[in-house]
Amino acid sequence: MPVALYAHRFSQPSRAVEILLRELDQPYEWHEVDFANGETRESWFTQRVNALQTIPAIIVPAAECDGRETEFKLGESHAILRYLCRHAPNGSAAAAWYPGAADAERTATIDLWMAWHHNHVRRYDMFHDIMNLHLTLPMLKYELQSNVLVPLQNALQPSLATLESQLSAQDGGDANTPMLCGGTQPTLADLTIACELYQIVAVGYHFDRYPRVARWLDTMAARHHFREVSAEIDDQGRTIREASGDYLDLDAFA
Known part of the structure; x- marks a missing residue:
């Protein structure tokens, strides 16, 4: 199942995450969030997506979470970018962007x-x-x-x-x-x-x-x-x- 990306293309960090998902050829579901009009502060977003009330945010389905039985939620673009590189199916492509322990x-x-x-x-x-x-x-x-x-x-x-x-x-x-x-x-x-x-x-x-x-x-x-x-x-x-x-x-x- 694809990663769910909650974002907006007028948001610089949102674009960075979406670009990386495409660079890594990782499937994702796009969910546009109207941050300028306060949608990140609505209860559905705070409770369901990101309690920090910011975008971008991702939800990784349970099946993709290293055998976890529950989905994994993550906010803050830098944390998301690093997570995506660490867990990308295409490890060599991810290592070019962020090599981790290899370098x-x-x-x-x-x-x-x-x-x-x-x-x-x-x-x-x-x-x-x-x-x-x-x-x-x-x-x-x-x-x-x-x-x-x-x-x-x-x-x-x-x-x-x-x-x-x-x-x-x-x-x-x-x-x-x-x-x-x-x-x-x-x-x-x-x-x-x-x-x-x-x-x-x-x-x-x-x-x-x-x-x-x-x-x-x-x-x-x-x-x-x-x-x-x-x-x-x-x-x-x-x-x-x-x-x-x-x-x-x-x-x-x-």
């Missing part, structure tokens, strides 16, 4: 960048504030840009510089784009951070000041499953670009 040093480096992601990239997520700007009255748009988006943009700059430096350190002159933990095979660290940053790329931001970050993001976004799962965020970004006029400072990272 403790590489795994530790992946864990480091996943931990770094929370306070240095996700902390400065601006996509949902951009959506608020898109929906708000014209008289408030410049105020939102100045008081909300500009501080987030400024706070994200050091993190982009850190990523640029890390990617530069991995660049041995190979024509292929290096990933955060070395080599050209992406890991869970690349996936989590790329999903986070891709949201603002979809809106129209350019990372010209950080060319290695831009190239790395382009490489991740060109992957088949990344592209398919990101289609809705691409559409939303296009809508925002076409309607926002001069309100968005799309040269913030140029």
Whole structure:
């Protein structure tokens, strides 16, 4: 029986989990959860799916749980990503994303960048504030840009510089784009951070000041499953670009 995935494609962590499921060729049932309108706080979700009231969340049927007689529930994207790699039917494909005990040093480096992601990239997520700007009255748009988006943009700059430096350190002159933990095979660290940053790329931001970050993001976004799962965020970004006029400072990272 397939894993049940409770998620929404406007959620960066949700997309990371869905992309990995597809990369591992693992069947799943999609359940869209309207987190923006509070569906994660409804009793059915809290009691049946995830008491933490967040997405993504998965429910693994009992038959898939190493002989367990009850289903297994799990929230928090990083925990889900690691669990999926540890229990994937295709162990070799999973090990490429997260090798576990087979390569403790590489795994530790992946864990480091996943931990770094929370306070240095996700902390400065601006996509949902951009959506608020898109929906708000014209008289408030410049105020939102100045008081909300500009501080987030400024706070994200050091993190982009850190990523640029890390990617530069991995660049041995190979024509292929290096990933955060070395080599050209992406890991869970690349996936989590790329999903986070891709949201603002979809809106129209350019990372010209950080060319290695831009190239790395382009490489991740060109992957088949990344592209398919990101289609809705691409559409939303296009809508925002076409309607926002001069309100968005799309040269913030140029």
